[in-house]
Amino acid sequence: xxxxxxxxxxxxxxxxxxxxxFDFLFGVYLLEKFYWQDKEDFRVEHDIYHHTIKKNYNGDxxxxxxxxxxxxxxxxxxxxxxxxxxxxxKFDIAIIGDSFTEGLGLPYDDTFVGIIANKLKEKKxxxxxxxxxxxxxxxxxxxxLLEMNYSFKEVIIYIDINDIFNEAVSYQIVNEKVKSIDKKxxxxxxxxxxxxxxxxxxxxxxxxxxxxxxxxxxxxxxxxRLQGKKIFPYVTDLNMAAWTYKNNLQGYGDLGVDEAxxxxxxxxxxxxxxxxxQNIQYSIGVYPYPQTLFHDNVNSLQVKMWKQLCQNRxxxxxxxxxxxxxxxxxxxxxxxxxxxxxxxxxxxxSNGHKVIAENFLQNYENKK
Numbered sequence: 001x002x003x004x005x006x007x008x009x010x011x012x013x014x015x016x017x018x019x020x021x022f023d024f025l026f027g028v029y030l031l032e033k034f035y036w037q038d039k040e041d042f043r044v045e046h047d048i049y050h051h052t053i054k055k056n057y058n059g060d061x062x063x064x065x066x067x068x069x070x071x072x073x074x075x076x077x078x079x080x081x082x083x084x085x086x087x088x089x090k091f092d093i094a095i096i097g098d099s100f101t102e103g104l105g106l107p108y109d110d111t112f113v114g115i116i117a118n119k120l121k122e123k124k125x126x127x128x129x130x131x132x133x134x135x136x137x138x139x140x141x142x143x144x145l146l147e148m149n150y151s152f153k154e155v156i157i158y159i160d161i162n163d164i165f166n167e168a169v170s171y172q173i174v175n176e177k178v179k180s181i182d183k184k185x186x187x188x189x190x191x192x193x194x195x196x197x198x199x200x201x202x203x204x205x206x207x208x209x210x211x212x213x214x215x216x217x218x219x220x221x222x223x224x225r226l227q228g229k230k231i232f233p234y235v236t237d238l239n240m241a242a243w244t245y246k247n248n249l250q251g252y253g254d255l256g257v258d259e260a261x262x263x264x265x266x267x268x269x270x271x272x273x274x275x276x277x278q279n280i281q282y283s284i285g286v287y288p289y290p291q292t293l294f295h296d297n298v299n300s301l302q303v304k305m306w307k308q309l310c311q312n313r314x315x316x317x318x319x320x321x322x323x324x325x326x327x328x329x330x331x332x333x334x335x336x337x338x339x340x341x342x343x344x345x346x347x348x349x350s351n352g353h354k355v356i357a358e359n360f361l362q363n364y365e366n367k368k
Contacts, residue, residue, distance in 0.1 A: 097158035101129035168260035285318030
C-alpha cells in the first residue's frame with residue numbers, strides 16, 4: 001500500500017512538473033490563442049491631446065479575452081463601420097469621456113453612444129471618448145477640435161470616478177498640449193489591497209505560470225459566485241476609485257486627492273467656459289464603479305461635486321447612480337455587478353450600456 005502511494009505521488013509530481021514546464025515555455029501563447037488577448041493596435045499618440053484612435057480603422061479588437069468589431073471614422077472617432085472613410089465636422093451632439101464612454105470591449109452599436117445614435121437617427125452624434133482620457137484631455141481635445149473647424153450644437157461630458165486619479169498621476173497641460181506626468185512608483189498605487197502588493201507564491205505563479213494561474217483563477221471565481229462571496233479586489237478595491245468614500249488616500253502622486261479634484265474641476269470649468277463662448281450647450285453625466293456599489297452610497301461625492309459644478313450652467317445632469325443603487329438594493333451588489341459589468345472587469349457590459357443610454361434618452365427628451 002505504501003509503495004502504491006509512493007509511486008502514485010511520483011507520477012503526480014512528474015506530471016505536475018511537465019505541466020508547469022510546458023506552461024512556463026508556452027503558457028503565454030496558449031492564453032493569447034485560446035483565453036485572453038488584449039489587442040488594441042488602433043490607439044495612437046496625438047501631438048495635442050496625448051492619444052487618440054487611428055482614422056478609418058476597421059478591424060477586430062480584443063478586450064477581456066473577447067474579440068469585438070472596432071471601427072472609426074475619418075476623424076478618428078469610434079463609430080459605426082458604415083462611417084469608415086467619412087470625415088464629418090458638423091455634429092448635433094458630441095459625447096466625450098474615457099473607456100466607459102468609448103465602450104471598451106463592445107462594438108459601437110452596443111455602446112450607449114451607439115444606442116443613442118441609433119435612436120436619435122435625425123441627429124449627428126460624435127463619440128469623442130477614448131480609453132484613458134480625463135478632464136485635461138476633455139478640455140484640450142474639444143478646444144482643439146473647435147479650432148480645427150469642428151462644430152457641435154451640444155457636448156455631453158461623462159466624467160469617470162477614475163478621472164481624479166488620472167488628473168493626479170497621468171496628465172498635465174503644458175503650453176496648451178497634454179503631456180504625460182512622470183510617475184513615481186512609490187507614490188502611485190492602483191490597487192488598494194496590501195495582500196496583492198506583497199511578495200507571495202501567488203504572484204510568482206501569476207508571473208511565471210500564467211496558463212495555470214488563469215485556470216485556477218477562473219475556477220476560484222466560479223466557486224466564489226456559487227457561494228455568494230464578495231467580488232475580487234481588482235473589481236471592488238481599486239485605489240483609483242476609492243477617493244469618493246475614503247479619507248487620507250495615498251498613491252495619488254505629488255498632487256494628492258484634494259488637489260487632483262481641484263485640477264479636474266478647473267479643467268471642466270475651462271471647457272465649460274469655451275463652450276459658453278461658442279454658444280454650445282453642455283451637460284455632465286456620472287455613473288458608478290462596481291466598488292461604488294459595495295462601499296459608497298447613492299449620494300456619492302462624485303455625484304455631489306459634479307452636480308454642483310453643473311448647477312445653473314448645464315442643460316442637464318445625467319445621474320446614473322440611482323438606477324444602479326436601486327438594483328443593488330434589490331438583488332445585492334454582487335449580482336448587480338454580474339448583471340451590468342464585464343465579467344472580471346469594472347467596465348459596463350451591453351446591459352450596463354443600455355441603462356446609460358435609457359437614462360440619457362429619457363432626460364434628453366424631457367429637456368427638449
